[in-house]
Amino acid sequence: xxxxKFLCDAERCIACNGCVTACKNANEPATPWGIQxxxxxxxxxxxxGQKSISVSCMHCTDAPCKAVCPVDCFYTTPDGIVLHNKDQxxxxxxxxxxxxxxAPQFPEREAFGSRGKMDKCTxxxxxxxxxxxxxxxxxxxxxxxxxxxxxxxxEMCATKSLLAGDGEVISKIYLKxxxxxxxxxxxxxxxxxxxxxx
Amino acid sequence: xxxxxxxxxxxxxxxxxxxxxxxxxxxxxxxxxLLIPLAVSQAQTSAQGAQTDNPRAxxxxxxxxxxxxxxxxxxxxxxxxxxxxGQNWRQLRxxxxxxxxxxxxxxxxxxxxxxLTFRGRIRVEAGPSDMRVIRFSLWQRIVHWFTATTFVILAxxxxxxxxxxAVLIPIxxxxxxxxxxxxxxxxxxxxxxxxxxxxxxxxxxxxxxxxYERGDIKWLLKGGGMVGKGHVSAGCYNxxxxxxxxxATIAGIxxxxxxxxxxxxxxxxxxELMQLAEMIHAITAVIFIAASFGHIYIGxxxxxxxxxxxxxxxxxxxxxxxxxxxxxESMDKQGNVKPIGEVEGHRVGQGAQHRTT
Numbered sequence: 001x002x003x004x005k006f007l008c009d010a011e012r013c014i015a016c017n018g019c020v021t022a023c024k025n026a027n028e029p030a031t032p033w034g035i036q037x038x039x040x041x042x043x044x045x046x047x048x049g050q051k052s053i054s055v056s057c058m059h060c061t062d063a064p065c066k067a068v069c070p071v072d073c074f075y076t077t078p079d080g081i082v083l084h085n086k087d088q089x090x091x092x093x094x095x096x097x098x099x100x101x102x103a104p105q106f107p108e109r110e111a112f113g114s115r116g117k118m119d120k121c122t123x124x125x126x127x128x129x130x131x132x133x134x135x136x137x138x139x140x141x142x143x144x145x146x147x148x149x150x151x152x153x154x155e156m157c158a159t160k161s162l163l164a165g166d167g168e169v170i171s172k173i174y175l176k177x178x179x180x181x182x183x184x185x186x187x188x189x190x191x192x193x194x195x196x197x198x
Numbered sequence: 199x200x201x202x203x204x205x206x207x208x209x210x211x212x213x214x215x216x217x218x219x220x221x222x223x224x225x226x227x228x229x230x231x232l233l234i235p236l237a238v239s240q241a242q243t244s245a246q247g248a249q250t251d252n253p254r255a256x257x258x259x260x261x262x263x264x265x266x267x268x269x270x271x272x273x274x275x276x277x278x279x280x281x282x283x284g285q286n287w288r289q290l291r292x293x294x295x296x297x298x299x300x301x302x303x304x305x306x307x308x309x310x311x312x313x314l315t316f317r318g319r320i321r322v323e324a325g326p327s328d329m330r331v332i333r334f335s336l337w338q339r340i341v342h343w344f345t346a347t348t349f350v351i352l353a354x355x356x357x358x359x360x361x362x363x364a365v366l367i368p369i370x371x372x373x374x375x376x377x378x379x380x381x382x383x384x385x386x387x388x389x390x391x392x393x394x395x396x397x398x399x400x401x402x403x404x405x406x407x408x409x410y411e412r413g414d415i416k417w418l419l420k421g422g423g424m425v426g427k428g429h430v431s432a433g434c435y436n437x438x439x440x441x442x443x444x445x446a447t448i449a450g451i452x453x454x455x456x457x458x459x460x461x462x463x464x465x466x467x468x469x470e471l472m473q474l475a476e477m478i479h480a481i482t483a484v485i486f487i488a489a490s491f492g493h494i495y496i497g498x499x500x501x502x503x504x505x506x507x508x509x510x511x512x513x514x515x516x517x518x519x520x521x522x523x524x525x526x527e528s529m530d531k532q533g534n535v536k537p538i539g540e541v542e543g544h545r546v547g548q549g550a551q552h553r554t555t
């Protein structure tokens with residue numbers, strides 16, 4: 001069985017935020033203003049060695065969100081996609097404390113711990129409601145996986161930096177790229193441009 | 199220099215050692231500035247070496263340290279690509295805190311059951327008298343029961359959130375427990391701030407008379423009369439009661455403070471602070487709850503006549519003589535020991551005079 005994974009090739013990401021827009025487009029009713037399932041983080045911005053990475057839920061094997069959820073509302077699909085049941089979610093925010101990637105999003109952030117139901121990337125695989133039903137679309141966004149498609153963010157990535165799919169397949173693609181760049185992937189990059197001139 | 203040292207050695211071994219040590223220390227101190235450039239140059243070369251060796255490893259190591267980047271997302275902590283605190287929090291909360299917390303509460307409950315089985319209820323040995331001693335004013339009782347009510351509500355809802363997944367989901371299933379957990383979370387978050395007020399009132403109201411004094415050590419050494427026969431001398435509050443007061447004060451303030459951090463995410467406090475606050479909150483709350491079992495037990499089932507103090511505001515004179523003899527004497531002198539008929543109508547009384555001698 002395939003194990004679905006995201007992989008962002010930091011050498012290719014140009015921080016265009018196309019994936020963010022694509023995600024919003026695909027999951028529009030479930031991601032109101034203030035909720036952004038995917039984001040691009042640029043490190044060392046404006047400095048030599050700047051890198052951008054698109055990040056959302058990484059669908060962890062031993063998911064920390066799942067481990068700390070007081071109501072145990074997370075589940076992993078046979079494809080290795082981590083989903084959750086919004087009917088059971090109490091909006092406590094624990095998954096947000098635990099997640100290393102900052103994936104869980106909350107529609108509210110009010111006094112007395114009012115956060116509303118958690119929302120996060122579903123790998124465009126909907127939720128526990130019937131596949132591609134109106135209810136599922138409204139609560140969890142699109143279910144492209146049920147239609148045999150991959151997440152829209154990766155499908156629309158202009159530089160093919162963001163890869164999504166079976167972990168084995170996408171890691172092979174990435175490995176091929178690394179091989180083509182040379183065994184030491186960074187030797188052609190910024191070090192040659194800046195470091196040796198110093 | 200050498201000659202003088204030798205002379206000193208002949209004069210006295212100790213003095214020579216001291217001189218040697220001093221010379222050595224001065225010499226070392228003089229050498230330090232000489233060593234610094236060497237160390238710096240070494241550090242520089244090793245740093246350069248590390249960078250040229252594997253720039254990528256260094257970069258991702260920095261990311262794992264939770265470095266902040268730039269992002270257009272404006273959700274809390276969105277600029278951190280990878281945060282490390284979450285995994286620590288998960289392991290501590292789900293591991294030692296949940297496990298030791300569960301054991302602590304369980305052991306205290308078992309200890310109480312064993313104590314009740316073997317020692318039984320502590321009776322008023324002289325039996326009921328027709329004289330009563332005024333112990334707590336109406337205000338003191340209101341503050342106590344306000345704190346107690348909010349405490350019990352918070353303890354039950356908090357335990358449901360903390361242990362419900364392990365204990366209640368197997369019994370009732372996820373959907374039913376979700377309803378309970380949702381209600382628990384809401385009640386906990388709204389009653390919490392009331393408890394903050396309650397704890398502050400509790401501290402102000404009961405701090406008089408709760409400072410430790412010399413007699414408390416004797417009480418402690420005799421085990422508070424819990425083991426064996428006979429009663430131990432005590433003032434208005436004994437060592438156990440004072441300790442419970444201070445535990446409630448400290449644990450109450452800690453639990454209230456950490457709870458406020460978690461209860462108001464609208465102020466934008468960081469995820470790291472909330473992880474820390476949650477752990478402090480859970481540890482303190484579990485200790486507080488375990489200790490409260492002892493207090494609730496001794497105040498109700500454990501000791502005959504004790505509940506009167508907090509319900510009626512006055513206690514039996516024989517109870518006072520047996521458990522708080524020094525306090526009874528001072529109350530007797532002040533004329534606060536009254537016939538039962540006179541005191542039963544007592545509602546808005548003067549309250550206890552907390553002088554302990």
